[in-house]
Amino acid sequence: xIDVRVxxxxxxxxxxxxxxxxxLIRWIAALGKEVETLTxxxxxxxxxxxxxxxxxxRATTHWRSLDWMRESFPAVTVEIKLHVVEDGRxxxxxxxxxxx
Numbered sequence: 001x002i003d004v005r006v007x008x009x010x011x012x013x014x015x016x017x018x019x020x021x022x023x024l025i026r027w028i029a030a031l032g033k034e035v036e037t038l039t040x041x042x043x044x045x046x047x048x049x050x051x052x053x054x055x056x057x058r059a060t061t062h063w064r065s066l067d068w069m070r071e072s073f074p075a076v077t078v079e080i081k082l083h084v085v086e087d088g089r090x091x092x093x094x095x096x097x098x099x100x
Contacts, residue, residue: 015043015065025051038090048090049073057087060094 018024029051032038040048045061046069048054055075060066060082070078079085083094 015046019046019050029053036089039093040091041093045069046072049076054090057090058085059087059090060085062094 025047028047032048032051032053038048038053042062043065045054045059046065049059049069049072054073058077058079059069060079061069066078066080069076070080085091085094
């Protein structure tokens with residue numbers, strides 16, 4: 001396994017556009033299977049979920065996107081009260097916490 005961190009940090013407007021970018025989603029899915037640790041900030045978690053990397057895991061995202069994530073990815077347990085979530089090899093920071 002490669003010891004690389006995939007960081008998806010995005011804003012809600014870019015995520016809404018890129019979530020349908022099949023080339024990007026395929027790249028994230030392929031790389032996500034090779035790395036030891038995945039990280040994401042804000043709505044970047046939506047891209048990992050779209051790539052199928054969060055199925056069966058707990059995750060969080062920007063507070064304005066929690067309902068969107070829960071509705072879009074029912075196989076992901078969306079933590080609405082936590083700003084930081086670790087589930088196995090995946091770490092999430094909701095909002096812009098990771099940028100400070």
